[in-house]
């Protein structure tokens with residue numbers, strides 16, 4: 001196995017990790033979110049705004065689970081930049097579709113401390129979105145989440161440990177693991 005730098009190895013991390021949710025469980029949960037989003041949209045064509053990179057896998061599966069037609073766009077905002085703790089938010093790509101008067105479904109892999117989704121949600125509102133709904137695959141259970149942001153639709157709840165897989169990275173590795181793992185320490 002080759003890695004490009006001296007970052008901690010994924011294989012090593014997996015030996016000290018616990019499998020929390022496997023693919024089948026997550027697919028079931030995502031299907032339920034799809035139904036709930038359809039009910040909330042009530043036929044309105046929303047902008048499905050994926051927060052790259054982490055939401056890539058969840059976003060694709062959620063989109064396929066939603067029956068209402070959607071318009072797609074993405075943003076790339078990163079706070080962790082491959083590390084295991086977050087810093088300032090960096091915008092790498094802003095939305096290109098006009099959000100004026102639109103319902104936006106903001107899609108991300110994880111709500112952790114909430115800085116990323118709060119900033120992206122506020123940006124959507126500044127751009128004129130009339131309503132922003134937030135869908136996350138998972139959220140972490142702790143009391144460090146910033147005020148004023150929550151998921152309208154969430155798949156699973158996680159312990160307060162570093163997690164990876166299903167879009168989430170361990171030093172930019174492991175995003176395409178078909179399950180969610182948590183480091184044991």
Ligand SMILES: O=P(O)(O)OC[C@H]1O[C@H](OP(=O)(O)OP(=O)(O)O)[C@H](O)[C@@H]1O
Pocket residue numbers: 051052053054055077078079080081082086108109110111112113114115116117168169
């Ligand atoms: O709630 P927060 O504490 O803000 O953390 C959640 C954000 O962190 C991750 O993104 P990251 O910055 O790692 O970029 P990535 O999506 O490219 O992995 C994740 O995809 C969320 O967007």
Ligand code: HPA
Pocket residue numbers: 080110112113161162163164168169170
């Ligand atoms: O625990 C995490 N794992 C991966 N990405 C993240 N972004 C915020 N928290 C996490």
